[in-house]
Amino acid sequence: MSTDTDVNTPAPPESEERVMGKDGMAALVDILTGRGYTVVGPTVRDGAIVLAELDSADQLPYGWGVELRAGQYRLRRRPDGAAFANAAGPQSWKTFLHPSRVRQWSADRTGEGTVFSADRTPPPRYAFLGVRSCDLRAVAIQDRVLTGGPHRDPVYQGRRSGAFLVAVECTEPGGTCFCVSMGTGPAAGPGYDLVLTEVVDDGGHRFWIRGGSREGAEVLAELPARPVDRDTREAARVGVTAAAERMGRTMPEADLRELMAGTLDAPRWDDVAGRCLTCGNCTMVCPTCFCTTTEDVTDLTGDHAERWRLWDSCFDLDFSHLHGGPVRASARSRYRQWMTHKLGTWYDQFGSSGCVGCGRCIVWCPVGIDITEEAAALHDWTRSRPPGEAS
Numbered sequence: 001m002s003t004d005t006d007v008n009t010p011a012p013p014e015s016e017e018r019v020m021g022k023d024g025m026a027a028l029v030d031i032l033t034g035r036g037y038t039v040v041g042p043t044v045r046d047g048a049i050v051l052a053e054l055d056s057a058d059q060l061p062y063g064w065g066v067e068l069r070a071g072q073y074r075l076r077r078r079p080d081g082a083a084f085a086n087a088a089g090p091q092s093w094k095t096f097l098h099p100s101r102v103r104q105w106s107a108d109r110t111g112e113g114t115v116f117s118a119d120r121t122p123p124p125r126y127a128f129l130g131v132r133s134c135d136l137r138a139v140a141i142q143d144r145v146l147t148g149g150p151h152r153d154p155v156y157q158g159r160r161s162g163a164f165l166v167a168v169e170c171t172e173p174g175g176t177c178f179c180v181s182m183g184t185g186p187a188a189g190p191g192y193d194l195v196l197t198e199v200v201d202d203g204g205h206r207f208w209i210r211g212g213s214r215e216g217a218e219v220l221a222e223l224p225a226r227p228v229d230r231d232t233r234e235a236a237r238v239g240v241t242a243a244a245e246r247m248g249r250t251m252p253e254a255d256l257r258e259l260m261a262g263t264l265d266a267p268r269w270d271d272v273a274g275r276c277l278t279c280g281n282c283t284m285v286c287p288t289c290f291c292t293t294t295e296d297v298t299d300l301t302g303d304h305a306e307r308w309r310l311w312d313s314c315f316d317l318d319f320s321h322l323h324g325g326p327v328r329a330s331a332r333s334r335y336r337q338w339m340t341h342k343l344g345t346w347y348d349q350f351g352s353s354g355c356v357g358c359g360r361c362i363v364w365c366p367v368g369i370d371i372t373e374e375a376a377a378l379h380d381w382t383r384s385r386p387p388g389e390a391s
Contacts, residue, residue, distance in 0.1 A: 016217075017210045018225035019232050024207065025057040025083070028166070031222050032127040037164055040096060041129035042089065047075060049089040051096070054129065061086060068174035068248065068359065071368030080200045084130055087174025088358045092135055092287030093128055097159045098142060100311045104294070109303040123158035131167045131192065133185030134177075134358040138287035139165070140191050144350050145290055155309075164215065167192035171239035175248035176359030178372055182251065184356045186243040194220060197236035208236040249359060249372040252379035256353065260344030263378040264336070272374055273332035275367050280313035282361035282369075283338065288354045291319070314338050339371065 020027075032039050042049050043059045049066060052059075060083040067074040068087055078085060103119045131139070139160075146156040170179075170186035179185035188195045193216035197208040208228060211217040252259070283289040293312040298305040312319055315334050320327035328334045346354035355371070362370045 017208065017228045017233075018220060018223065019228050020207050020209055020223050020225040022205045022207075024209075024224050025060065027222075027224050028219070029054060029057045029129070031219055032129075032164065035127075035164075035219075036125055037127035038124050039127045039129055040093075042084070042086070044075065048073065049075070049086050051089070051091045051093070060084075060130075065172065066174060068176045068363050069368075070176065070362050070370050071365055073363050081205060082172070082198055082200050084168045084170075084196070084198050085172035085200075087170070087172065087177055088132060088134065088360055090285055090360070090364060092285070092358070092360070093131060093139055094142065094287050094289075096124075096126055096128070097139070097163070098146065098153075098156050098290060102155050102309045104307045104309055106304065106306045123155070123162060125162040126159065127164040127166065129166045131165050132170055132358075133167065133188045134179045134182075134356040135287055136165070136167050136188055136191050137182075137184040137356045138358070140189075141288045141350065141352060141354065141356070142290060144352075145288075148350075164219075165192045165194075167195040167212075169195065169197040169236070169240050171198060171236075171243050173243050173247050174359060174363075176362040176370075177247055177357065178249035178251055178359060179357035180244050180247050180250070181372075182353060182355055182357035187240050192216070197240060199232055199235045199239065201235055203231060203235070206232060208232050249357075249362070249370070251357075251372050252376045254375075254379050256343040256375065257345075257347050259375065259379055259382065260340040262382060264340070266378055266381050268374065268377045268381060269332045269336050271377075272335055272369060273330065275369055276331050276335045277367060278315045278331050278334055279366060280315040281364045281366065282371075283313040283315060284311065285360040285364045286342075287356060287358060287360070288342075289313075293318075314341070339374065342371075343375065 029039050039054045040051055041054045042061050043052050043054065044061045044064055045052060049061050049064060062083045063078050063081045064086060065076050065078045066086045067076055105116055105118045107114055107116045142156065143160065146153040147160065167188040169188050173186060192212040195210050195212060199206050199208065209220060209225060211220045291312045291314060292309050295308045295310055296305060297308065314337050317326045317329065328337055342354040346352065
């Protein structure tokens with residue numbers, strides 16, 4: 001779906017909502033493939049639910065759930081055969097829209113001099129199947145960062161403008177999810193072409209599906225679906241509401257932007273620095289982190305060279321390296337930079353929080369550092385200080 005607002009036209013009322021059975025998912029994949037999309041969705045691979053290209057709907061993780069804790073991720077079987085009753089995995093859609101490695105240009109030495117050529121590889125045309133509400137917000141945030149300012153990223157823009165988004169509302173939050181605290185779920189916000197809510201009960205396995213764009217309405221009209229019934233709609237809404245009431249984590253009830261600005265000298269930063277390995281896992285799995293660096297490589301002859309753009313992390317010592325050394329040499333300063341930017345100064349740059357409450361940074365931290373626990377500790381510190389004490 002294009003990021004231009006005129007393309008994201010609401011679907012006509014008569015095709016806004018339908019109900020399709022499990023067999024409709026196969027039809028959806030076929031329809032999107034027939035429209036020229038490369039369909040990407042969740043599937044089980046290497047002991048995790050990952051995002052990968054799908055040849056058919058049979059590859060979806062039917063009957064699989066996950067157990068999430070700080071520093072722990074486990075697959076588990078589900079008796080109900082649901083496809084989307086599992087929380088966010090190690091990857092996000094950033095992997096496809098803002099890939100970790102991009103060749104920017106190459107250069108070849110010839111008899112007539114050095115010839116430079118920019119990489120003009122046509123962007124893939126993706127259909128993302130199973131975009132959770134937190135990740136839907138993450139895509140919107142990256143849209144603002146990478147296409148909304150004066151310095152737009154052509155790689156992201158090319159991949160994003162042709163993408164078709166099929167969102168899935170969450171009915172089964174993970175133990176590390178806190179999207180309610182961040183206002184990003186579990187109900188899907190705007191920005192999708194289609195949105196599904198999965199229902200598995202005595203009435204069968206089915207999906208309440210609604211259109212969110214002109215092309216979404218066209219795809220919906222091609223699906224083997226029937227008019228929505230009240231029981232399905234109500235069951236779907238109850239499932240999403242229940243998910244909101246059993247989040248695994250919460251952020252403190254405070255203005256996080258003010259909290260970050262007012263706790264820069266809190267002793268808690270020393271505590272977390274003593275645990276943090278500065279490995280950068282949290283930034284790699286975060287669906288909104290966008291920082292990159294460049295790397296130049298040559299062949300053995302020296303006649304061919306390439307420049308590549310790579311993901312980078314503010315936990316890397318070289319990230320803030322200036323003449324004389326890094327600006328943020330300590331683990332304390334680097335963790336504080338990441339967290340205060342994510343929850344605080346992101347507002348100053350982009351007008352919103354950079355955190356969507358997906359919980360990936362908690363799960364994939366090798367020592368189990370929990371951003372909600374750290375925020376709560378900082379909040380407790382502000383309340384325990386004597387009145388008038390400077391931060």
